[in-house]
């Protein structure tokens with residue numbers, strides 16, 4: 365048994381070393397070879413060592429080298445070595461993170477990591493939290509707590525009685541809310557389109573002065589970190605308007621909430637801590653392996669009210685019972701890698717990671733501009749939007765970059781800015797951090 369695990373570790377380490385030199389995009393030949401992984405289910409067992417070898421020899425070349433330092437697409441990071449190593453050890457532990465009784469170590473790591481996260485993200489110390497798969501599910505989880513709270517306030521038990529005949533809830537979103545936020549709203553029965561849409565400014569920020577008059581059960585979904593521009597909705601104004609009307613404010617901070625951890629960027633998220641719930645990703649800026657999202661709720665009882673199975677799962681021994689805060693019961697122990705990344709980086713390491721990536725983004729933008737191309741956004745965070753001219757030219761440049769394989773940039777569409785090429789500098793940081801610790 366040990367030899368196959370050692371073989372996997374060797375192959376994994378070699379894969380990461382090769383990222384420095386290989387084409388970022390897989391070759392056509394590598395993609396064609398994927399058929400070797402298909403076919404009918406084998407009739408007889410295969411030697412596990414041969415299965416691993418096949419996976420590596422055919423699978424590794426067909427990956428997009430998104431864990432490496434020349435990948436700038438989507439919002440995809442590269443794991444810190446310590447987080448990846450913790451993930452490997454945690455996979456060996458094979459813990460079920462549902463219950464304290466099923467994994468004391470996972471429960472303890474989650475509690476500590478949550479406390480540290482609340483500290484570095486500058487959230488209220490009262491917050492409860494949940495380790496979920498990503499920001500989509502973090503939005504879902506936090507918005508389930510919001511639904512619980514605003515309907516409880518209106519005298520309705522939504523977990524028991526559902527949404528049919530419930531008092532109507534007004535949901536307010538910005539025009540540039542991430543599509544996954546709308547998806548989360550749909551999954552919660554609010555409807556993807558049964559929302560009040562607030563117009564945005566030229567950077568995709570919700571225009572606070574355009575908020576509608578608020579009355580009755582209301583949830584305002586604001587965004588910290590626009591996917592295209594990195595811009596933040598104006599939290600101070602939104603939270604003040606919500607507070608005076610008794611509305612709930614939820615923050616989709618998949619990208620931008622991490623600005624709070626870097627003293628020089630923290631001003632960008634001023635007022636965000638005044639919200640009621642937050643969603644972010646650890647598999648983005650914290651550079652831990654997939655999948656890892658985080659939901660936070662100011663009053664943990666609202667989260668527990670939405671997610672707990674039954675009284676049978678009440679906390680015991682004074683410890684937080686993990687499954688009372690998540691949609692799932694059985695799940696992998698994601699807190700392991702989050703804990704390891706934070707334990708390794710510390711407060712200053714995390715601040716440096718955030719600040720450094722933002723600086724790289726600014727440098728990237730300067731380089732593109734001095735080469736004669738247009739940067740379409742104010743580079744406040746780590747997103748750089750570049751136009752190479754008209755839509756067709758921009759598309760052609762993006763396709764050329766991807767086919768060349770030296771690096772990888774993705775296209776996006778921003779109704780205000782036109783078609784653009786986005787570059788998420790955090791990937792450089794992921795690699796830089798790897799080199800620092802090698």
Ligand SMILES: Cc1ncc(COP(=O)(O)O)c(C=O)c1O
Pocket residue numbers: 439497498499500501542544545587589590591616617618619645657
């Ligand atoms: C603002 C925002 N919200 C939500 C998401 C969805 O995150 P995930 O893919 O982790 O579910 C993203 C992804 O980029 C995002 O940028």
